[in-house]
Amino acid sequence: MSSYLKGLANKINGVENKSFTKELDINSLVPSQNNFYGIREIEELAESINENGLMHNLVVRKKDDGTYEIISGERRYRALKSLGYEKIPCQVKENLSDLDAELMLIQANAEQRELTPSEKMEGIKRLEVIYKQKRNNGEKLQGKTRDLIGKDLGLSGVQVGRYKKVDKDLIPELKEKLDKEEITLTQAHTLSSLTKDEQEIIHEEIKDLNAKESKEEIETLVNGIKQPIESNLDKELLDEMYLNKNANDKEEEKKQSLSEKYLTKVKKNEINIESFESRLDCLKELASGYSKAQLLIDDFQHTVRLNIKEFSINYRTLEFYLEGQPNICKVYFQDSDPNQFRRVNEIYYGKVKIKTSVAFKITFDTYLLFGNDYSEGGYAQ
Structure with a gap:
């Protein structure tokens, strides 16, 4: 029964790939060209294997030239090679596409190792390419790409967004300090x-x-x-x-x-970064010019657009009544970061991009849209 349930789960998740365990010649194994992760602490791993034995088999797939590509376990492979092993027990995956092999490699490293921020950022970029290609191939994937990436790497959607911003805009010297845990x-x-x-x-x-x-x-x-x-x-x-x-x-x-x-x-507060208070004043100024507004929410579970008939703004709280609803609702300003709490000209809502001069980003997934001066158009995810 358990085998049946596991097979059913694999079908649902779209990763049904048969496998079997086989002892392979170590010289027939080759590292994956897609493995961008650092090969660290081989001596310590070799010492552990020498004392305790191999705890987990390598995961490989057979290539057309007869060699076996290592999907999971390159560090173990190098440690075993340093110890003089000639044969290694491996789990051989069958019918595994290039995309699924790379996806499995990234998932395995995220699950089994402590990754550096740079490795996480590279993983995010690679997963974006993989999932984009899967969608282009006609695969039906459940959920947004950002959420799928977060699940693969054990990160929240917010963390994925932060890593992408850091990867795009942080200078290499500060990225190095991030990797060294100095910031x-x-x-x-x-x-x-x-x-x-x-x-x-x-x-x-x-x-x-x-x-x-x-x-x-x-x-x-x-x-x-x-x-x-x-x-x-x-x-x-x-x-x-x-x-x-x-x-x-x-x-x-x-x-x-x-x-x-x-x-x-x-x-002297002369740097070109607005304070939280100044951005809050901007929000209040927008609100004072309009008696009604729309609340747009696009988070991991909901994509909703609600009409607000009455609202007030306190220091870190938006309080409002929805049309047709008697109870007061609240949204808390959880992040005073300029990128998460600011006036915006574009709102990405579901599969629609809204352009307007009178909108405000409350949190990473919540917006206020004032007035009727806006245009809508589709966009590619």
Whole structure:
């Protein structure tokens, strides 16, 4: 019965592929050309296999030239080779397409290994290509591509979006710091909103800091970008960190570096990133000009468009009544990030792109649309 149920599940998921276990000559195995993951800690793995034996068989598929492509287990393969193994037990997958083989490779690495942020970002890009090709081939996939990718990598849809933004806009030097856990994903996402020149300035300031010992300094600097620095303690810390390094050196005092000038602008709130309060004022100004609005929600479960007959905006809460409904509803502003709470000119709702000059993004999946001055058109997912 269990075998039947497993087969049924595979049919439903569209990944019905037969397999069998076979002991293969190690020289017949070849690493997959699609494996972009780092091959790390082989010596430690070899030592573990030598002491405890091989815990999981490799997963392979037979190629036309008679060799077997490694889908899951290249680290184990290299460790076993270093130990002098001649035969390796493998699970051989049959009737596995190139797309499904690469998909399985990515899923296996996400499940079995601790991936670096760069590996996750590369995985997201590869999965986007895979699922786009699957849809072009006529496969019926359940759910949005972003959700499928999140499920494959063990990430939420929001995290997938953050990784994509970081991958697209963060400079390589800061990506390296993210991989080394010297900055967090949230910090990297915030920094990716800056220009390349501004990011290079930030990197110059933090490149020599020890991430663990200077956690407070780095956090203060990033928060200064994210929102105005109002705390006297934070301002004093920035002074101590960057503006008074050579107080006794008159020549150095005269030479204020570009990074110091930037940090001065951070302190004076002159950087070109709007504060949460200013964006909230923008929302209130829009709301004051319209007595009614529409609420658009496009999350993982719902795609809805609702008419609001009456609403009010508090500091972090939108309270409103829907037409025909007696109960008050609330939407909380959960993220003050400029990319998640701001005025927008386009709304992606379901399979429709709405262009307008009077709309506001409340959260990553919730919008307010004011008035009737907008146009709608289809777009490709």
